[in-house]
Amino acid sequence: MTLLNQKVCDLDAAMANISDGATIMVGGFGSPGTPFALLDALLASGQRNLTLIKNDANEPGIGIGKLIEAGRVKRLITSHLGLNRTAIEAMNSGEIEVTFHPQGLLAEKIRCAGVGHGGFLTDIGISTEIAEGRHEINLEGGTWAIEPALQADVALVHAERADRYGNLIYRATASNFNPLMAMAAERVIAQTYRIDTPGNLPIDTIHTPCAFISHVVQVDHASSQQGACLHDL
Numbered sequence: 001m002t003l004l005n006q007k008v009c010d011l012d013a014a015m016a017n018i019s020d021g022a023t024i025m026v027g028g029f030g031s032p033g034t035p036f037a038l039l040d041a042l043l044a045s046g047q048r049n050l051t052l053i054k055n056d057a058n059e060p061g062i063g064i065g066k067l068i069e070a071g072r073v074k075r076l077i078t079s080h081l082g083l084n085r086t087a088i089e090a091m092n093s094g095e096i097e098v099t100f101h102p103q104g105l106l107a108e109k110i111r112c113a114g115v116g117h118g119g120f121l122t123d124i125g126i127s128t129e130i131a132e133g134r135h136e137i138n139l140e141g142g143t144w145a146i147e148p149a150l151q152a153d154v155a156l157v158h159a160e161r162a163d164r165y166g167n168l169i170y171r172a173t174a175s176n177f178n179p180l181m182a183m184a185a186e187r188v189i190a191q192t193y194r195i196d197t198p199g200n201l202p203i204d205t206i207h208t209p210c211a212f213i214s215h216v217v218q219v220d221h222a223s224s225q226q227g228a229c230l231h232d233l
Helices: 012-017 035-043 064-069 085-092 103-114
Strands: 023-026 048-052 073-078 095-098 119-122 134-140 142-148 152-163 186-194 216-218
Touching: 012 035, 012 216, 035 064, 035 152, 035 186, 048 064, 064 073, 064 085, 073 085, 073 134, 103 119, 103 142
Parallel strands: 023 048, 023 152, 048 073, 073 095, 152 186, 186 216
Antiparallel strands: 119 142, 134 142
8 A cells, every 4th residue: 555645756666566468547538638758658667468548549659659659559448549540550450459439438437447336237339339249138128238347457647736645636628537547447657747745735626536546756748748739738
């Protein structure tokens, strides 16, 4: 268990205990909210056969696109690849396995893991390719598919501000998947631009409480702006 006052660390220490074959959630919707500095550190640390869970595959040469290009990703669970032709080519050639979920289902699968549910019932995708492999039940005259929750070994998230205890504040659209993923992994690493003294963050502005966070890494803006709009970071 990480003590409250020992969560701040550098990039190398944050990556140290991520193993080969780990399942890793990555926050972000396109560039906003993507923890680019943590992803670069993951690339440098050498882990292989990773399963990544992210809304998208970023673009070639940035974010998880770098990990895919380096051959470090075995499987990607995502909503779309449309902005990353390299990821599409890797999928088509069989270099990576890609599992697609509609964006709302992906978010709910992650949320369910975060609140301790095993899954949920949905009628989305019934009788389509989306429903392949899902168990279905009849309930109150309707057909429902069972969607299992989606959990990870590690989550990498991006926050605008944090304190030493790991309380996080996100900014604008950069929140996106980050709060959900911060609840759905065994170990959560947050990058942030600013680390405050505990008590300096207004309580009613905290989006993710410290109980969910394992490590906090302070990064500069330059290391986290790859392809991003500044007002969305």
